[in-house]
Amino acid sequence: MARVAAGGPVAGIYPISTGTAELVQDGDSPDGWLLKINGVQSSHIVLSDPLRLDFEYMRWIVALIEDRFEPHAVDRLRVLHQGGGGCSMPRYLAARYPEGRQVVVELDAQLAEYVREWFDLPKAPLVRLRVGEAREVTESLTPATRDVVIRDVFAGARTPDPLTTVEFIGASARLLDTGGLFVANIGSAPNHITARAEAAAIAAVFPHTAIVSDPAMLKGRRYGNIIAAGSTTPILASPAMRRRLLGGGVPAQFWDDAQVRAWIGAAEARRDPSPGADTLDPDALP
Secondary structure, three states: OOOOEOOEOOOEEEEEOOEEEEEEEOOOOOOEEEEEEOOEEEEEEEOOOOOOOOOHHHHHHHHHHHHHOOOOOOOOOEEEEEOOOOOHHHHHHHHHOOOOEEEEEEOOHHHHHHHHHHHOOOOOOOEEEEEOOHHHHHHHOOOOOEEEEEEOOOEOOEOOHHHOOHHHHHHHHHOEEEEEEEEEEEEEOOOOHHHHHHHHHHHHHOOEEEEEEOHHHHOOOOOEEEEEEEEOOOOOOOHHHHHHHHOOOOOOEEEOHHHHHHHHOOOOOOOOOOOOOOOOOHHHOO
């Protein structure tokens, strides 16, 4: 196992509270790093350029956020990140909204400590790292104190079930101020069973929804990321945002509320299970 160097990140495998973290140097950037958690790619960081996001789904998330909260027009963006990883998104938003206030909830205490040492995060109160379980922390926070809530939590390739239910989405919605935006990164198999159920939960809580993803993903041709959003006010896509989504390395589509609800169809929203209830893995179904 590697040891953390005082001067910043060093390639190697590091013990963390939930397993191992691996730092791999990016061959394209002398100060670029890929963070893997238990063998799964989690984050990409370029120390000298916080505005560089190599993961397409993160670019889709910030396109949604910036279309609603135009940088330089918003004095202080208040963001809750459910899931931290290497904090690529908090670093980006801190650069775009320098007066913003962000709280990052990270389950793994050792990882949170490493990330602070490795990646030169803005100090609190600009970016606070809070160690804890995302649902427990979400339910403990004061209502109407956030402009954006981003759910990007994975255990392996899946989001834990307690973070996909109507009850959890409702707890997240209560944190949003007027016009706030809830955004979820959904990892979906081609059958979209889980993704539709998660989108149904968002649609059950919020009167307005949207989805951003690439056409191949939405057509069920591969495993990948679907970004689903909810709000109490309409989620619109400006022409500039649509061009931005189409201009990325993986061109993406924006679906409005009517398209999202048509895609959900008869899928049932997930709810917290009753005590002793059995659960199935829907993505394992044919």
